[in-house]
Amino acid sequence: MSERTDYLDLDTKDETFLDATELVLNMGPQHPSTHGVLRVILKLDGEKVLGTECVIGYLHRGVEKIAENRTYAMFNPYVDRMDYVAAVSNGLGYCETVEKLLSVEAPPRAQYLRVILTELCRIASHQVWLGTHALDIGAITPLFYCFRDREEVLKIFEKYCGARLTTHAFRIGGCIYEAYEGFEQDCKKFCDAFLPKLDEYEELLTTNRIWVERTKGVGILNPEDCIALGVTGPVLRASGVKWDLRKAQPYESYKDFDFEIPTGLHGDTYDRYLVRIEEMRQAVRIIRQAVDGLPQGPIMAKVPKVIKPPVGEVYHSIEAPKGELGYFIVSDASTQPYRIRVRPPSFVNLQALDKMVRGLLVADVVAVIGTLDIVLGEVDR
Amino acid sequence: MPEETKGTDPVSPESSSPAGAPAAPGEGAGSGGAKASAETSPTSAAPIVPQPAAPAAKAETPAAAKAAEPAKPAAAPKPAEPAKPAAAPATGAKPAAPAAAKPAAPAAPKPAPKPEGPKPEPWEAELVTHLRSQYGSGIKEASTYLGQKYMVVDSSLVYEILLRMRHDELFDYCVDITAVHYPKREAQFDIVYILYSFHHNERVRIKTQIKDGEHLRTAVEIWETANWLEREVFDMFGIVFDGHPDLKRILMPDGWKGHPLRKDYPILQQDQEWVKINLGIESGQ
Numbered sequence: 001m002s003e004r005t006d007y008l009d010l011d012t013k014d015e016t017f018l019d020a021t022e023l024v025l026n027m028g029p030q031h032p033s034t035h036g037v038l039r040v041i042l043k044l045d046g047e048k049v050l051g052t053e054c055v056i057g058y059l060h061r062g063v064e065k066i067a068e069n070r071t072y073a074m075f076n077p078y079v080d081r082m083d084y085v086a087a088v089s090n091g092l093g094y095c096e097t098v099e100k101l102l103s104v105e106a107p108p109r110a111q112y113l114r115v116i117l118t119e120l121c122r123i124a125s126h127q128v129w130l131g132t133h134a135l136d137i138g139a140i141t142p143l144f145y146c147f148r149d150r151e152e153v154l155k156i157f158e159k160y161c162g163a164r165l166t167t168h169a170f171r172i173g174g175c176i177y178e179a180y181e182g183f184e185q186d187c188k189k190f191c192d193a194f195l196p197k198l199d200e201y202e203e204l205l206t207t208n209r210i211w212v213e214r215t216k217g218v219g220i221l222n223p224e225d226c227i228a229l230g231v232t233g234p235v236l237r238a239s240g241v242k243w244d245l246r247k248a249q250p251y252e253s254y255k256d257f258d259f260e261i262p263t264g265l266h267g268d269t270y271d272r273y274l275v276r277i278e279e280m281r282q283a284v285r286i287i288r289q290a291v292d293g294l295p296q297g298p299i300m301a302k303v304p305k306v307i308k309p310p311v312g313e314v315y316h317s318i319e320a321p322k323g324e325l326g327y328f329i330v331s332d333a334s335t336q337p338y339r340i341r342v343r344p345p346s347f348v349n350l351q352a353l354d355k356m357v358r359g360l361l362v363a364d365v366v367a368v369i370g371t372l373d374i375v376l377g378e379v380d381r
Numbered sequence: 382m383p384e385e386t387k388g389t390d391p392v393s394p395e396s397s398s399p400a401g402a403p404a405a406p407g408e409g410a411g412s413g414g415a416k417a418s419a420e421t422s423p424t425s426a427a428p429i430v431p432q433p434a435a436p437a438a439k440a441e442t443p444a445a446a447k448a449a450e451p452a453k454p455a456a457a458p459k460p461a462e463p464a465k466p467a468a469a470p471a472t473g474a475k476p477a478a479p480a481a482a483k484p485a486a487p488a489a490p491k492p493a494p495k496p497e498g499p500k501p502e503p504w505e506a507e508l509v510t511h512l513r514s515q516y517g518s519g520i521k522e523a524s525t526y527l528g529q530k531y532m533v534v535d536s537s538l539v540y541e542i543l544l545r546m547r548h549d550e551l552f553d554y555c556v557d558i559t560a561v562h563y564p565k566r567e568a569q570f571d572i573v574y575i576l577y578s579f580h581h582n583e584r585v586r587i588k589t590q591i592k593d594g595e596h597l598r599t600a601v602e603i604w605e606t607a608n609w610l611e612r613e614v615f616d617m618f619g620i621v622f623d624g625h626p627d628l629k630r631i632l633m634p635d636g637w638k639g640h641p642l643r644k645d646y647p648i649l650q651q652d653q654e655w656v657k658i659n660l661g662i663e664s665g666q
Binding site: 056057060062064065066068069100101103225227228229230231241243248249309310311312313314315317324326328330333338339341343347348351380381 | 498499501526527529553554555556557559561562573575579582584586604605606608609610617630631632633634641642646648
């Protein structure tokens with residue numbers, strides 16, 4: 001280690017130091033409120049943010065390159081490792097896209113099972129978001145509540161497929177595992193128990209004065225900016241755009257279910273909180289309908305053992321908990337995909353950070369990162 | 382992998398094709414109405430907007446396209462079905478090639494399904510006719526594949542067409558920008574812009590082909606979201622977007638040499654020098 005010489009020389013640069021109006025501050029990548037390894041360079045005037053720059057890529061594993069060197073079935077478990085708090089959604093998007101390439105459709109029972117698990121996963125993902133977001137803002141109890149209740153979802157996953165986080169629950173063409181004995185009852189029991197818990201979260205936060213003052217009017221995004229920036233998911237809906245891929249371009253069996261798309265009015269952090277809370281309620285509604293209507297029958301479509309889709313390319317996207325998760329797959333009729341592009345919602349949403357935090361205080365940056373609900377595994381891939 | 386077809390294994394060839402065939406017309410019937418409306422609306426001189434039934438029609442189109450020629454796609458892949466599972470127990474989970482070699486009998490049905498598969502169909506819409514009349518051969522192709530619309534345009538026109546798509550056709554949301562590398566082609570790169578319109582609830586892909594080293598004009602002025610998306614394309618493929626406000630690497634480290642998603646970049650390749658200097662180790666593997 002050579003000796004450092006770049007210390008601020010207070011004797012000679014005294015004036016400059018005191019007159020400094022702008023300060024560049026580095027936040028992360030090892031900062032607990034960045035939810036992983038996000039590095040934000042902040043340009044500050046006192047405590048006011050003048051501008052930001054995100055430095056990402058610390059978790060880059062080259063998922064798209066790996067895909068080109070694996071068969072379609074072998075790549076399936078990798079997608080779970082992008083958005084690792086919503087692994088089921090990732091798998092759903094990928095399997096559906098390959099099914100589209102193959103012109104195969106999962107049987108109805110598989111579609112219902114997929115919907116149940118994906119919505120459970122949406123709840124689990126929002127619980128992680130709420131717990132950590134509230135923790136960032138200074139409320140510690142929601143974290144314990146959320147993680148306690150998320151455990152119930154993870155138990156269902158574990159009983160269903162043996163894994164809690166990186167589930168690899170779906171296969172190309174349907175599901176590999178039949179619902180276990182008592183699956184329906186477990187789901188129903190979870191739904192019944194979860195709604196009062198959700199009220200409990202709301203009791204802690206919705207009218208909490210500190211929470212309201214820290215989130216209301218913070219990080220406002222208007223709908224035009226949202227669309228220009230490609231922001232999707234709850235962030236877009238909180239700005240008042242009623243757009244959800246489950247309704248706009250229904251996939252799986254979502255058209256069979258009755259549910260609402262919650263939207264916000266102001267596009268601030270508080271509205272995004274309300275939208276996600278309501279989304280959890282709607283997810284419970286969907287799960288209940290899907291469990292009640294779970295059809296009998298096969299859970300796997302006829303898919304060739306060696307998957308070789310015909311030459312062509314397909315883009316398909318689903319409404320993941322964080323926004324539009326898309327896969328663009330190019331097939332050259334070999335066993336390995338020629339190219340897979342993942343369109344990650346976190347990556348695109350994170351780009352809005354700069355616009356959202358300009359003019360706010362440093363402490364609000366933490367709130368805004370939390371409200372964007374990013375997962376760095378997905379940003380960096 | 383071996384379990385995937387376990388359920389279907391014992392099905393004999395006779396029973397499998399009747400069981401499989403009705404599946405496709407069955408779902409075709411369900412979407413028949415939607416398909417008809419989707420087909421008539423473009424010809425009835427209305428804009429490409431697929432009217433109120435849009436969401437349903439859009440989602441069903443792949444099924445509808447499949448149902449249009451139910452005989453071929455439904456029946457053709459089926460003969461292959463019994464051939465493969467039969468070979469599977471013997472060859473284990475090995476790739477496709479040895480499957481044909483094992484049993485002598487299924488040699489005949491094997492080559493038949495090969496050339497099958499959905500083919501791109503011409504995309505007929507007012508938008509396409511308009512653009513064709515204006516740009517002529519600049520619009521190289523306008524097709525739908527599995528119900529998804531795409532257009533291949535000349536690289537010199539791409540900015541103009543994107544601008545038009547944004548302002549005149551109201552494709553206000555740029556979903557994604559990405560590239561595909563075809564090293565054997567003269568124009569090595571496909572640049573793909575995936576656009577979505579909230580007004581029409583419709584997705585369109587605009588593709589263009591460029592040579593290695595050729596530049597494209599940035600789309601940041603049209604959609605702000607293009608900023609990071611183009612940076613990623615630059616990072617992964619080395620494609621330069623002229624006029625981009627901040628074109629630098631985004632996922633790879635700043636000083637890294639090479640563009641990892643190019644096909645001539647092997648999966649184990651790394652920038653040895655960078656690894657040595659920055660990580661202090663000989664190799665990252």
